[in-house]
Amino acid sequence: MIQKRHTREKVIRLFFFLAASISILVLTLISLFLFSEGLPIFSEVSVSGFLFGTEWYPTAYPPDFGIFPLLAASLAVTVLSALISIPLGVMTALYLAEIASSRFRQIVKPIVELLAALPSVVIGFFGMVIVAPFLQDAFNLPTGLNLFNASLMLAFMSVPTICSISEDAIFSVPRELKEASLALGATHWETIARVIFPASLSGISTAVILGMSRAIGETMVVLMVAGGAALVPGSIFDPVRPMPSSIAAEMAEAPFRGDHYHALFAIGMVLFLFTLAFNLIADHMAQKHKQVGAATL
């Protein structure tokens, strides 16, 4: 009887171990594939020529594989969208966690999270059909499909991530800290700004980084609204071509295992390294500044 229970325990443990390994295995296989398909391009072009070359003409004769305009576009779009989404997301989170009544919070939080459920193609279509003509008329631009439009759409997509995770972090700040602050005579605003916000900073940072890593990897929106010109942007109203949209637009027609194909996979590698770095930073921050228990004596 005991023996049987013991075996069953073992089987269950093994089952869960396998379930956990599958995702790791899949990730490993995908990364292996990504690198084995991407690395051969570096026999055609040097690493610095690839990263800092300013000409992206993969199908010309002879081809040029310089991804600097794409890299710059990705970074510009991500930073600009972060500038919009961080204040929006964090302030929404502070309002929901600290100021709004709990009933209001219960209604609004799911609505904000629902924004994340909007398919990216819908947001892209909105940007293309509604926002682009509006921007063009309002600022008298040659085209409304540009860096600013793409950043705005990406900001819509990262606000729910940033808001939701920040809100959890703010909400889990120990009640004692808040009460102590209020008891010492601080106003509600002083408590939020000097006590609650610093205490939840690690959670908020994690939220911001995850939101940004979502923005840098997002494909459909930038493919539809960023304009697609492989130029290093000089103003926020220039059309740009971020890395994911290049991969998505060109992969279907790139000759199998040709240089162009390998170059697109190499862009995928760069993108992967970026999101990996973002996630590692987020993880590091979450670990380092973890709030351990309430600081009560």
Add this chain to the structure above:
Amino acid sequence: MKFMKTLAMAGLGVSLMAGPAIGATLSINGSTTVLPIVQKVGEAFMKEHPGTTLSISGGGSGNGIKAIIDGTTDVAMSSRFIRDSEVKLAVERGSYPVPFAVSYDCIVPVVHTSNTVNDISLEQLKAIYRGEIRNWKEIGGPDRPVVVISRDTSSGTYEVWDEKVMNKERVFPGALLQASSGAVHQSVSRNRNAIGYLGIGYLDDSVKALTVEGIEGNVENTLNNKFPVARPLYVFTRGWPTGDTLTFINYMLHPQKGQKHVQEAGFVPLY
């Protein structure tokens, strides 16, 4: 992957044994430009040949030809001719792709309906796409900036433009590259500064087609070779077609059958 391949091979084996009898499936893959033609022709074909099912999907000319090389499809659609490197790869894998021209595509420069420019020369088109003409007034239009819209450099439509208009010179990096003809149509119809180019099948009232060197891009001018930006569209088979594949190719090329539907799909038939 290997498992799927084995499964596909098994399926192919079964369908070969069954011959032209009921339940045969013909898979067709490739260019999204040729896709609407094959869909139209395919519908009519399946009505006449109820025993054969066509499975049609579009993944780009490159993918279609790759599928012919790998043997994962029976017929590949392509908006360009096969490349030397692809022929070499195919021969290495023991297959011999056979091309069939199925129709002509005529690529027409388009602008916003409010634009007053009606005609454009090949020289001007090239200068616009080189980034040398930046304002419409330089070619007799309104005083507005030119927004150049192009297709992705790996699309078949771009290849024709590259050959016939650009003479292999590079489109300047400030051009807005769109991933599909639908997206080009959308952007041109919504931007009064824009110029783009579309296959004749995509033309409608929401964009204004320009004449090139005084020649209108239409069926007649494509067939008599007057319109300068036109190209044939192809399907490829793996080796000389036999059985169902042959029946389908014959249907496609028949002047009263397949070719009639080519015209309905908005392309230029062979005859």
